Amino acid sequence: xxxxxxxxxxxxxxxxxxxxxxxxxxxxxxxxxxxxxxxxxxxxxxxxxxxxxxxxxxxxxxxxxxxxxxxxxxxxxxxxxxxxxxxxxxxxxxxxxxxxxxxxxxxxxxxxxxxxxxxxxxxxxxxxxxxxxxxxxxxxxxxxxxxxxxxxxxxxxxxxxxxxxxxxxxxxxxxxxxxxxxxxxxxxxxxxxxxxxxxxxxxxxxxxxxxxxxxxxxxxxxxxxxxxxxxxxxxxxxxxxxxxxxxxxxxxxxxxxxxxxxxxxxxxxxxxxxxxxxxxxxxxxxxxxxxxxx
Amino acid sequence: xxxxxxxxxxxxxxxxxxxxxxxxxxxxxxxxxxxxxxxxxxxxxxxxxxxxxxxxxxxxxxxxxxxxxxxxxxxxxxxxxxxxxxxxxxxxxxxxxxxxxxxxxxxxxxxxxxxxxxxxxxxxxxxxxxxxxxxxxxxxxxxxxxxxxxxxxxxxxxxxxxxxxxxxxxxxxxxxxxxxxxxxxxxxxxxxxxxxxxxxxxxxxxxxxxxxxxxxxxxxxxxxxxxxx
Ligand SMILES: Nc1ncnc2c1ncn2[C@@H]1O[C@H](COP(=O)(O)OP(=O)(O)O)[C@@H](O)[C@H]1O
Ligand SMILES: [Mg+2]
Numbered sequence: 001x002x003x004x005x006x007x008x009x010x011x012x013x014x015x016x017x018x019x020x021x022x023x024x025x026x027x028x029x030x031x032x033x034x035x036x037x038x039x040x041x042x043x044x045x046x047x048x049x050x051x052x053x054x055x056x057x058x059x060x061x062x063x064x065x066x067x068x069x070x071x072x073x074x075x076x077x078x079x080x081x082x083x084x085x086x087x088x089x090x091x092x093x094x095x096x097x098x099x100x101x102x103x104x105x106x107x108x109x110x111x112x113x114x115x116x117x118x119x120x121x122x123x124x125x126x127x128x129x130x131x132x133x134x135x136x137x138x139x140x141x142x143x144x145x146x147x148x149x150x151x152x153x154x155x156x157x158x159x160x161x162x163x164x165x166x167x168x169x170x171x172x173x174x175x176x177x178x179x180x181x182x183x184x185x186x187x188x189x190x191x192x193x194x195x196x197x198x199x200x201x202x203x204x205x206x207x208x209x210x211x212x213x214x215x216x217x218x219x220x221x222x223x224x225x226x227x228x229x230x231x232x233x234x235x236x237x238x239x240x241x242x243x244x245x246x247x248x249x250x251x252x253x254x255x256x257x258x259x260x261x262x263x264x265x266x267x268x269x270x271x272x273x274x275x276x277x278x279x280x281x282x283x284x285x286x287x288x289x290x291x292x293x294x
Numbered sequence: 295x296x297x298x299x300x301x302x303x304x305x306x307x308x309x310x311x312x313x314x315x316x317x318x319x320x321x322x323x324x325x326x327x328x329x330x331x332x333x334x335x336x337x338x339x340x341x342x343x344x345x346x347x348x349x350x351x352x353x354x355x356x357x358x359x360x361x362x363x364x365x366x367x368x369x370x371x372x373x374x375x376x377x378x379x380x381x382x383x384x385x386x387x388x389x390x391x392x393x394x395x396x397x398x399x400x401x402x403x404x405x406x407x408x409x410x411x412x413x414x415x416x417x418x419x420x421x422x423x424x425x426x427x428x429x430x431x432x433x434x435x436x437x438x439x440x441x442x443x444x445x446x447x448x449x450x451x452x453x454x455x456x457x458x459x460x461x462x463x464x465x466x467x468x469x470x471x472x473x474x475x476x477x478x479x480x481x482x483x484x485x486x487x488x489x490x491x492x493x494x495x496x497x498x499x500x501x502x503x504x505x506x507x508x509x510x511x512x513x514x515x516x517x518x519x520x521x522x523x
Contacts, residue, residue: 002403004400004404004405004406005403198384201384202386202397203397204373205378205384206373206397206398206401206445207374207401207402208401208402209366209401212401212403
C-alpha cells in the first residue's frame with residue numbers, strides 16, 4: 001500500500017514537473033548556482049586553511065636572546081613546552097655566517113665578526129602544528145632572558161583575515177541566492193497546485209487524506225532541490241578534481257597542496273545535498289501551507 | 295443510518311436559514327428523492343449529510359456517530375463510505391474515463407491488481423464497456439454521468455449522494471440514469487437524489503422528501519422499500 005502510494009506520488013510529481021518544466025528548470029538552476037557558489041567558497045576556504053597550516057608549521061619561531069641569557073636553562077624550559085619538535089641554539093657567530101651565506105657572499109660581513117657582531121644569539125624553534133605557533137611564541141616571549149620572538153605574524157594574520165572575509169561574503173551571497181531559489185521553488189509548486197486545484201477538490205470528495213494530496217507536491221519540490229544539487233555537485237566535483245590534479249602535479253609553492261581528505265570532501269558535498277534538499281523542501285512546504293487548502 | 299435532529303443551517307449570520315429545523319431518519323438501503331423549488335435547500339441538505347457543511351444547530355448522526363465531532367480519520371472514513379454524483383459530472387478532462395474511475399481507488403491506496411480488475415467491471419456495469427480510453431470530452435452528457443456514477447460506486451459505498459444528477463441531460467437519458475440508480479439501490483446501497491425532475495420522481499414510486507424554504511413540507515413513501523438489507 002505504501003509502495004503504491006509512493007509510486008502514485010512519484011507519478012504525480014513527474015506529471016507536474018513536466019507541465020511546469022521551464023519554471024522547474026529555472027528553480028533547479030538557481031539552487032545549483034547558489035550551492036555551487038557556496039560549495040566553491042567552502043572548498044576554497046578549506047584549501048586556504050590547509051595552506052595556512054602548511055605555512056605555519058614550516059614557520060620557525062625565532063627567539064632573540066638578551067645579552068648574557070641563561071642559555072641551557074632557557075633551552076630546557078623551551079623543550080619542556082607542549083608541542084615543541086626541536087629547539088636549536090644558534091650563536092651570534094654562526095648566525096652572522098648564515099646571514100652572510102644567505103646574501104651570497106660570506107666575506108661581505110666578515111668585518112662585523114667578533115666584538116662588533118650586531119646579531120643576538122637565537123633559538124630556532126619548530127612547533128608540531130602550525131596552530132600552536134602563536135601560542136608557543138607568546139609563552140616563550142615571557143621567559144626571562146628572551147628579548148623578542150618572531151614567527152611571521154603579519155603573514156599569518158593577513159591570510160586569516162582574507163579567508164575569513166571571503167568566507168562571510170560567500171555565505172551572504174549564497175544565502176541571498178538560496179532565498180531566491182526557495183522562492184522560485186515555491187512559485188513552481190504554487191503553479192502546480194493551481195493547475196491541479198480541480199483535481200485536488202475531487203480527490204477530497206473521494207476521501208483522499210491530506211498527506212495523500214500534499215506529498216506529491218512535496219516530492220516535486222524535493223526533486224527540484226535534488227536536481228539542482230546534483231548539477232552543482234557534479235560541476236563542482238569535476239572542477240575540483242581538475243584543480244586538485246593540477247596542484248598535485250605541479251604546485252608552484254610547497255604549501256599549496258589540495259585538500260583531498262575523503263572525510264572533508266564528503267562533509268562538504270553531503271552538506272550541499274542537505275542544503276539542496278532543504279531548499280526544495282522549504283519552497284514546497286511554504287506553497288503547500290499557503291495555497292493548498294485540504 | 296442517517297439521523298438529523300432539529301438541524302438548521304444558516305450561511306450568513308442574521309440571514310435566512312437554508313435548512314430550518316429538519317428531522318430526518320434514513321434507513322440503510324432506502325432510495326430517497328429530495329425535491330423542491332430552486333433555493334429550497336436540497337443542495338445544503340446533501341452537503342450537510344456529506345459533511346461538506348456543518349449544521350449551525352442540531353445534530354447529524356451517520357452510523358450513530360455525530361458528524362460534527364469527527365476527528366480527521368473519522369472524516370476520511372465518512373467520505374470513503376459515500377459516493378458523490380454531481381450535476382456537472384466533475385470528471386477530470388485531462389484523464390481518461392478509466393483513470394477518472396481508478397482515482398477513487400488510488401486515493402485510498404488500493405493495489406494496482408484490484409484497480410485493474412474493478413474499473414473495467416464497474417464501467418461495464420454502468421454501460422460504458424469499451425469506453426475506458428475515451429476522454430470525458432469524447433462522451434455524451436449521459437455517458438459522462440455514467441462515468442461519474444461508476445466513480446461513485448467503484449468502492450461499493452454504503453451511500454450515494456447525487457445532487458441534480460440529471461440536470462444536464464435530456465429526459466430520455468435521465469430516465470436511463472435513474473434506472474441505473476435503481477439498479478445500484480437494489481444491491482443494498484442507500485441512494486439520495488436531489489432533483490426537480492418531477493415526472494421521473496412521480497413514476498419511480500420511491501420515498502419523496504419535499505423541501506421548501508429549508509423546511510420539510512412532505513415526506514411520503516410512494517413505493518415499496520426494499521428491506522432486504
Ligand atoms: N455557500 C452559500 N453561502 C451563502 N448562501 C448559500 C450558500 N449555499 C446556498 N445558499 C443559500 O441557501 C439557500 C438554499 O440553497 P440550496 O441548498 O443551494 O438550494 P437548492 O439546492 O434547493 O436550490 C438559498 O437561499 C441559497 O442562496
Ligand atoms: Mg441545488
